């Protein structure tokens with residue numbers, strides 16, 4: 406695959422990108438880590454714990470002080486390199502919270518990095534200083550409950566909340582469709598000029614793109630409501646009808662997104678479930 410693995414791409418002054426070699430049906434060509442800053446840097450989404458990716462990050466950092474290693478969320482393709490990179494550079498891990506496994510009920514799934522242990526957590530609106538410029542946390546729960554985007558000089562590192570190649574997987578119990586939609590609204594009220602997602606190309610028309618994503622989810626919701634309106638159906642049946650010709654590797658993820666919609670609709674009193682069958686309330 407002709408993707409720029411281990412090749413630093415300078416996107417604009419103070420922002421460069423490094424692609425990790427972890428391509429999959431969920432990560433596109435892989436996870437994109439970002440170096441932010443000029444004389445000092447922050448690393449956004451260090452990525453998977455792959456020695457060649459850590460080596461490439463270290464070369465790109467080129468001995469500059471690393472003020473923080475910042476994760477948007479704690480899926481395994483984003484945060485596992487944080488600790489080894491902290492050991493190599495002496496930088497603190499500051500960004501999203503660890504997932505509250507014990508206190509928040511059964512929220513974990515296999516894709517979570519349970520070893521993630523930040524030195525500092527940013528809440529919505531909190532910022533760090535990089536050479537006199539600020540990088541600011543924008544809380545965007547939905548894809549995961551702990552998801553943050555980071556804003557820097559009109560650019561937004563959008564993690565997996567908004568991606569440049571695919572819609573975002575919202576997989577319950579940690580993924581939450583109502584929270585995701587609210588987080589899309591939150592971005593619509595901002596005026597970022599570009600998004601740099603963890604997967605896929607930069608989004609250069611953020612407002613239009615977020616409106617499109619919101620419309621897509623509302624269409625999906627309508628379609629699901631229509632499917633369960635005169636017949637009680639299991640999720641597998643809804644997926645088969647709503648996603649014709651779906652890549653078999655994505656059937657489970659699509660089932661998760663349908664469940665996320667159904668749980669949201671159930672909370673709003675529009676559908677109900679009996680023995681695994683969903684129907685309009």
Ligand SMILES: [Zn+2]
Nearest residue numbers: 480482565603
């Ligand atoms: Zn990801």
